[in-house]
Amino acid sequence: MTASQYLINSSREYAIYVCSTRAIPAVQDGLKHGQRIALWLLCRRADKLKTFALSGLMGYERLYVHGETSANNTIGLLAAPYKNNVPMIEGLGQFGNRVAPVEGIGAPRYTEVRRAKAAEAIMYRDLDLVPLKDNYDGSNKEPVHFLPLLPMVLLNGISGVAVGWSTEILPRSLKGLIQATQDALNGAKTIRGLEPHFERYNIAVRPLAANQYEFSGKAEIVDTSTARVTELPPGTSLENFRKRLIQMEEAETINRFIDRSTDCIDIEVKFTRGHLRNWDEPKLLDFFKLREKNTERVVVINWNGSSIVTYSDPAQLVRDFVQWRLGWYTTRFEKLSSDTSHERNYWVILRTLFQAGFTKKLGTFPNRALMEEEVTKVTKKAKVEVFDGQMDRVLSLATYRWTKEFEAEVERKIAGFDADLASYAETLADPKKLKAVYAGELDELKKLKV
Structure with a gap:
């Protein structure tokens, strides 16, 4: 090997490492490195343990080198029900709610985690066949990837940005992904079940073009001077929406609002008398900016683990996954x-x-x-x-x-x-x-x- 080839190979390996640990999931199991390590350490444990204990174990086993804070965040997001259609870790304690999907995750010293039944059924298959590799100093072994039954990269939604690459993969329902996998296994020309789906959100999804969708929240007219917002699109946080309403108050486009959101979104907005007489729901959604467009970019670490691939069609990813899994x-x-x-x-x-x-x-x-x-x-x-x-x-x-x-x-x-x-x-x-x-x-x- 020449010096230039060595430099090129080393640079490629480092680039893939950075992408896989920080931003881009592996196509085989849909996980980034830290997520995989957390699930690996839980897969043979039936008991529960503190979140900070699992993050400490990731470091103690010399499988994760990015610190406890990063590990705690990784574990918390894997267990958060409002960040996953199907959480791969069962969280015991506060792991977010509709009002605060991430901000509501409790401190790791107060929360506990354990192996999720969904992970047992989907992710922890053929554990004795999972390919292993040396950790960074050769003192331990870690999985290259799991062998899930489904293309997990399409289940819970993933976004990430690294140097030169970014990915924005939308979530699908478990039922739909099972259907898509079965269609691919049966050689069907049309793969069903790949429509974006947010399990715990009351969001309307409308396809616009190939890999482009519009997500709409929910709002209703109570009377000619009152409207109620009951759902926000996935890219809009409650905090940002409140700021938007405050700006509307200051601009006098609304009179006032009352936020009763606890476990769900519930915001009452008051207008001047008779203001909403000729309004309908679509106009209300546009007024509150409760529609957002999203273009899906399925960018993943390739099957060989040494390159990055972009799928223009999620159905092709499912077909490739089925052949790989077979x-x-x-x-x-x-x-x-x-x-x-x-x-x-x-x-x-x-x-x-x-x-x-x-x-x-x-x-x-x-x-x-x-x-x-x-x-x-x-x-x-x-x-x-x-x-x-x-x-x-x-x-x-x-x-x-x-x-x-x-x-x-x-x-x-x-x-x-x-x-x-x-x-x-x-x-x-x-x-x-x-x-x-x-x-x-x-x-x-x-x-x-x-």
Whole structure:
């Protein structure tokens, strides 16, 4: 490698690192680095823990280097119900509300988090297959990406800006994303379910053009001098809307307003008598600037993890995701076959020892070494290989276990493994069967209550 090539590769790696940690999600699991680490440390924990304890653990495990404040913010946003259609972390305590989606997140010393059921069902699949890599100093392992059942990058909405790149991905409903994934799996020409959706907001969505949408809040005319605003578009905070109303008061375009917003948006606005007589709802929305336009830009870290790609059509991303995920079903069944073959081999060793009359010699071995020598002699003669750890398992079997009943159990075990191996081989040989497994898991996902 030349010096110039080295510099180019190093610069590219650093650029991708900056994008993936700060702004651009990975296409495989829809996560940025800090989010992935938080979910990774929670995935095998059934208990709850303080938010600040999880952020501290991210640093303690040497998997996150950007400080506790950044980690706390990452965890809080993953658990915030008004920032996610389906939160991947279950928050216990105050994690925001409609009035204050982010500002209302409690201090990390007062809130607790735990593994979410949605994450178990969608994100934490095939954990034994998740590819790992060294952390920054080689002292620990971290996931390259998870293996979710759905293209998670389209579920909760993501925005971010890094040097040279920015992304603005709109959220979709869980039900719609399942439908889109099923359509792609079935090879449908039209992918349904990809309309933007804000789960806990009463927002009207109107498509304008390719990847362009208009989001509208809600307002109603109570009488000829009173209007009520009951929803704001997603890009408008309550605080900014209040400032807008104060400016209207000062300009005398409204008389006054009363903000009764607590768990939901509820603002009463007073006008001069009869002012709203000829108004309708569309005019009211325009007056309060409760319509906003948004252009979606699906910019993600590519499948190879070393470049950035832009999808002009979210449906194509779903199709690509399904093909990528199907490849991991092949990997799953290959591993199942390998693990089953390994376990079957142990039981074949036991059968071989039974057939060779090994049980008659039990109790005659003065030490473990001579017993191991006899087992090695029998297995070599029968041309049965002994894999790592299997000799210890055989030698550790209590003498009372070597009975006729146990011999029958050995035969049943081997028959069961043979049936499993035949099933795995049949599935691996037929792409339709692999698709059927994926389709079945997507159907199960429809039962998920979030």
